[in-house]
Amino acid sequence: MAYRFLADAVMLVHFAFLAFVALGGFLAWRYRRVIALHAAAVGWGLVSVLVGVECPLTAWEDRFRRLAGEQGLARGFIDTYLTGVVYPREHLLTIQLAVAALVALSWVGFVLRRHRAAVRR
Known part of the structure; x- marks a missing residue:
């Protein structure tokens, strides 16, 4: 039972x-120091x-x-829980591009907000 709890926690x-x-x-x-962690996560x-x-x-x-x-995971995490479950398999590239667009939008917004804050000083 402990292993199942650990598996669910990792999930x-x-x-x-x-x-x-x-x-x-x-x-x-809001928390500008998070950007370094986010960049590392996006890099991974x-x-x-x-x-x-x-x-x-x-x-x-x-x-x-x-x-x-x-049984364990027959396929990877995303293939097991998301692709074909939350969105159709043929839309995987669309989802990946949408996530990339979200990341890009968030980073552009981050830079613009930092620039505006610097100008106000």
């Missing part, structure tokens, strides 16, 4: 990480998508699920 952390990748730049508008996301490096969170969840006597 929730993974979802939180994905939300942070998509929306963390907007959080940086890019490496994961472009190079195909598996996220350690996926490996941990899979291991905990197997230790709990479950």
Whole structure:
């Protein structure tokens, strides 16, 4: 039972990480120090998508699920929980581009807000 709890906890952390990748730049508008963490998270996301490096969170969840006597993740985290579940598989590129646009928008907004604050001083 402890392994299942750990697997579920890792799954929730993974979802939180994905939300942070998509929306963390907007959080940086209020808490500017977050931008460095967000840039690192986006960098990891890019490496994961472009190079195909598996996220350690996926490996941990899979291991905990197997230790709990479950099947584990037959595919990666996103393929298991999002692609084909939340959005159709054929829209994966559209979703990836939408997340990239959100990140870009949040960073442009961050820079503009910082510039406006500097001008006011």
